Amino acid sequence: MSESVLATEFELKAVDTSERTISGYASVTGNVDAVGDVIEPGAFRRTVAEHAATGFKNLPVYIGHQHASLPVGMPITVAEDAIGLFTKNRIHATTAGNDLLAVARERMAAGQPLGMSIGYKANPSSIKWTTKGGQTVRQIGELDLAELSYTAMPANGSARVLSVKATSDAQWGSQYAAVQRFFDDDVRTTLALVQADELFR
Structure with a gap:
């Protein structure tokens, strides 16, 4: 199987201060994304069941596919429905998570x-x-x-974030610039990989 990254766009809908979660569709099935891939309905069924059986402990959440860094969160819910892959992630109480x-x-x-990417391996026999x-x-x-990442590089404009929740407004402060640098670095890295034809195939 060849490893790929699929970037999707999240549109934020709501925020409250009850819990540290971000919810939405990480992938929408059946539509053509910006790199010419279509994930068919049912493509996530087996892998979601396997991850659910382990409590999603092997499905990390990152910023910008920074696998060398600690995860920024962990999935609470991952499910495929008629729209696509719905995810609800709890964000860790770290500097990166707060950012x-x-x-x-x-x-x-x-x-x-807000962008999000899924890291995955396509089954060659299913292509x-x-x-x-x-x-x-x-x-x-x-x-x-394989993983979920928040990123600034959207490709699938149909995916949507439904809610963002946090524990305290006191966390927000002046943290925007720091995480924006994470996103800017991710865009530069992603563009370099696309130009080298190493990312999506």
Whole structure:
């Protein structure tokens, strides 16, 4: 199986101070993303069941695919439905976690999207190449979900964040700039990989 990254766009809908969670669709099935991939309905069924059986302990949540860094959160809920892959992640009470929640809250207030990527391995036997609207697309029928990351590089404009929750408004302060640098670095890294044709195939 070849490892890939699929970036999706989150539109923030709500925020309250009851808990440190971000919820939304990390992937929407059935639509063509910006790199010509289509994740078919049912593609997540097996991998979600396997992760659920372990309490999602092997499904880390990062900022910008920084695998050398500590995870920024952990999944509470991951489920495939008629729309796509719904996720609810609890964000850790760390500096990076506080920064992420601060950015999410500020972007929601400004009506700006938040990006998210899924890291996955496509099952080669499930891949079909077709043409849609004059565009060659790769249809993925089954995959192994490896990780979730928040990022500034959206590709699938149909995915949406539904809510952002935090424990205390006192956490927000002036943390926006620090995590924005994380996102800026991720965009530069992602663009370099795309140019080298190493990311999506």
